[in-house]
Amino acid sequence: MTRETVVNAALTLGLLIVPMWALMADEPFIITLATRVAILALAGVGLNIALGLGGLVSLGHAAFFGLGGYAMGILASHAQSYTPLITWPVGIEGTTSMPLIWLVAVLAAGLGALVIGALSLRTSGVYFIMITLAFGQMLYYFAISWPAYGGEDGLSIYLRNGFPGLNTLVPIQFLALCYGLLAIALILSARLAASPFGLALNAARQSAARVQAVGLSPYRLRLVAFVISGMITGLAGALFADLNRFVSPTMFSWQTSGEIMVFVILGGVGRLFGPVAGAAVFIILEHVLGGISDYWHIYLGALLLLIVLFARGGLIGLLAGKAAHHG
């Protein structure tokens, strides 16, 4: 068993023990915090596929997070007001069923990632960073200026959407759902990294020319990775919207992209549990430092700087030593 496996196991254990303790001690707020960690970690797991495996520095993942969130917001708001989504050519009603919403969110984010990725992946390096950032902003301004779904004010959903057999308004049950999805995404991400596709993608990150020479298209590999990555982040967006029962253009903002990236890098780029560790530490810091000072972003910024400058493998790298395959 490597040290990284031990760290991962400890993280998993911690994620399970804290809510159980909170349930026993009757601290629903802690359960909500754990839910936030799970959802934001899920968004990070999505980004990590593009960033860690594919080496694609996307500063526009808020686009997919927001698309997922708005998929939920739009469907649920139509169900809430009993107005059909579209009437022509076929009548489509809104819905409050989570599985259906997730499906739509994943498809919407995937489609968005396909379009954005197809255009952005024509460039590389710093151009790619900036163009993904710009696409994220484009959707942000679109969400602000499109009045049909709340515009700048966002969209409130009064009741959390339902999942067959569960009462999602009970915090621990919603948390269980989010944990389940995070676990599935982690397993998927681990399987993906070990699959022929993941290996080829990894190779394309290290040397695109050699991958091309053996007859694989780096562009296609990256595009597929980008779409999968966007889909997972989109799912996280739908859950995040359901957690807050509120969708707003902030989900599309570039600070959101930056934060998702912070989770990944704080935890360790390319590490399976990196986003989980990153999101957990971020939320704990937000909670603890936010209680001490209104200006806690200063401390967060200083901490980030120190990690970038002096602890390059992120938290997992710090705990588990150098094993990261990210170069």
Place this chain on the structure above:
Amino acid sequence: MSPILLIEQVLNGLQFGMMLFLMSAGLTLVFGVMGLINLAHGSLFMIGAFAAAAVAAATGSFLLALVASLAAAAAAGALVEVLVIRRLYARDHLDQVLATFALILIFSEGTRWVFGSFPLFLNIPPYLSGPVTLPGGIEYPLYRLTLIAVGGLVALGLYLLITRTRLGIRIRAGESDREMIAALGVDIQRLYTLVFALGAALAGLAGALVGAIQSVQVGMGEPVLILAFVVIVIGGIGSVKGALVGALLVGVTDTLGRALLPGFFGLFMEPSAAMSMGSSLASMLIYILMAVVLIAKPSGLYGATV
């Protein structure tokens, strides 16, 4: 829309473009010479605006305020370069993005801590306020016209600096081969600090000049930063000429889009739908422009081919 209004909007677009140029010039120089992507450039814009507002409030002089904005932003830039940025040149872009994102957090919260959350105001000085009459009978605010002129002068100055001076030769040499010029005895660290401070000063100047039209507040830098990214992606990263062309293109496109699109959709749609359709499309227009440029030329209009 009448021709006079149209010309006014074009001038507005030029003015906006010139301010974007001041922001983009520094970004593109820093990227071209040091290979660094600096998200904290927007914070330098903000620092310039705050320094100007504070000095103007204390002394009442707009010129002193401008000097303060240049000095404060250049000093902040040099400080950050020596303390943090210097360690990032050899790193990959991911580390640079994250570290400069961290700098934004520090700068923004730090400014909020010092100046509070309420916006400050910077007034246009009396000798620059009021309209002037242009040939053709167009009334246009003198201050905005001055901004266009300042932008033009800075562009000319940068052109002369880069093509005609020893510093310019070093900057160009640094862009093409940093090891070689270091081997020739140029103090490359000092050159980098200088270039970074120069870019910072331009951003600070832009902040102060724009601060007199808008309010001066925390977070004012980031929207401009993203527009500056769009500009240098369109113009080609590393090219100052590209930054100028890109900035004017983005400025005019954005301004005309916002002015004309709602009316255009109004020709064949009902007014409220045309309004919302037009304004949403107008806010996305420059990003669409950028996508089109990148599809045609993946490294921008004047960028080196990658």
